[in-house]
Amino acid sequence: MGTITRILLLGILGLALLSSVICNNSSGPDDCCFVIYPRRVNKNLIRSYYMTDHRCPKTGAILVTKKSRHICVDPSLSWVMGIMKHLDESTF
Known part of the structure; x- marks a missing residue:
């Protein structure tokens, strides 16, 4: 194999790996x-809250x-619901 062919193959491999990393992150x-x-x-002690993304394995x-x-x-626990309600009501 020639030097130019090796460089070309390494470049293609590098671009393929880079594109998969960029796609996975987004x-x-x-x-x-x-x-x-x-x-x-x-x-x-709590300032705010937010829910996890719907694509997460666990809510x-x-x-x-x-x-x-x-x-x-766990958002289904009563004390967590109380905190979320308190925060929601205090923002109005």
Whole structure:
């Protein structure tokens, strides 16, 4: 094999790998909860929340503390629903 052929093949391989990385980064969800925080969190420590992307394997709510810490919790728990309701009502 000639040097030019090797360089050409390496270039094509590099572009193929780069395009797969770019495609994979843009198509998946950014925030998913893989581990759910097991304890109750004080609602006075929470600044905001958001729900995980629908493409995540597990539905979760992400609580954002006043110190910008993100905590994954189960949105079906009563205390989590209470925090989300409190935050929703306080934004009006």
